[in-house]
Amino acid sequence: MTRPTDTSAVAYQGPPLYAVPDDLVHLNVLDMKNTDERLWVPQSKDVWFRPLLFNTSQGYFVNLLRVRKSGILSRHRHAGPVHATTLKGRWHYLEHDWWAEEGSYAFEPPGDIHTLEVPEGVEEMITMFHVTGAYIYVDPMGKPEAVEDVFSKIELARDHFEKIGLGADFVNQFIR
Numbered sequence: 001m002t003r004p005t006d007t008s009a010v011a012y013q014g015p016p017l018y019a020v021p022d023d024l025v026h027l028n029v030l031d032m033k034n035t036d037e038r039l040w041v042p043q044s045k046d047v048w049f050r051p052l053l054f055n056t057s058q059g060y061f062v063n064l065l066r067v068r069k070s071g072i073l074s075r076h077r078h079a080g081p082v083h084a085t086t087l088k089g090r091w092h093y094l095e096h097d098w099w100a101e102e103g104s105y106a107f108e109p110p111g112d113i114h115t116l117e118v119p120e121g122v123e124e125m126i127t128m129f130h131v132t133g134a135y136i137y138v139d140p141m142g143k144p145e146a147v148e149d150v151f152s153k154i155e156l157a158r159d160h161f162e163k164i165g166l167g168a169d170f171v172n173q174f175i176r
């Protein structure tokens with residue numbers, strides 16, 4: 001009697017699919033104590049982001065947002081879906097009654113307009129945001145004032161890496 005050969009532990013033997021981009025791995029992204037400070041791109045006073053992935057063909061980016069101040073961060077509208085995983089601290093939107101607590105996940109639907117506040121007593125907030133489309137910064141009536149997307153994030157990161165001596169091309173490793 002022949003037994004079927006178990007191939008479950010055999011790695012894929014065929015050719016790679018054409019035009020598949022390189023995979024992208026960052027070790028220890030959740031280790032908040034041992035991060036390379038050079039990777040944190042200043043965005044505004046006491047606000048930084050650390051890029052994990054800039055996806056230019058699908059128009060999204062994944063980054064860690066770090067805020068070391070309390071108060072209002074921004075009022076914005078989303079042109080695409082947002083996934084937010086809070087790694088440290090807590091924050092909320094003035095328009096909603098839920099709070100993003102450490103270890104929580106939140107989905108922000110496209111079209112939602114909200115105002116992000118970090119409360120008093122939070123010395124540092126770090127959240128992993130997966131943002132598709134754009135942040136459209138708006139006034140209290142929803143009138144657009146500024147736009148941020150994967151391309152403006154890339155520009156900010158390029159300028160930062162250039163300025164600190166890593167070179168503008170350092171940003172390329174994050175782009176897929």
Ligand SMILES: [Fe+2]
Pocket residue numbers: 076078082108114
């Ligand atoms: Fe948002």
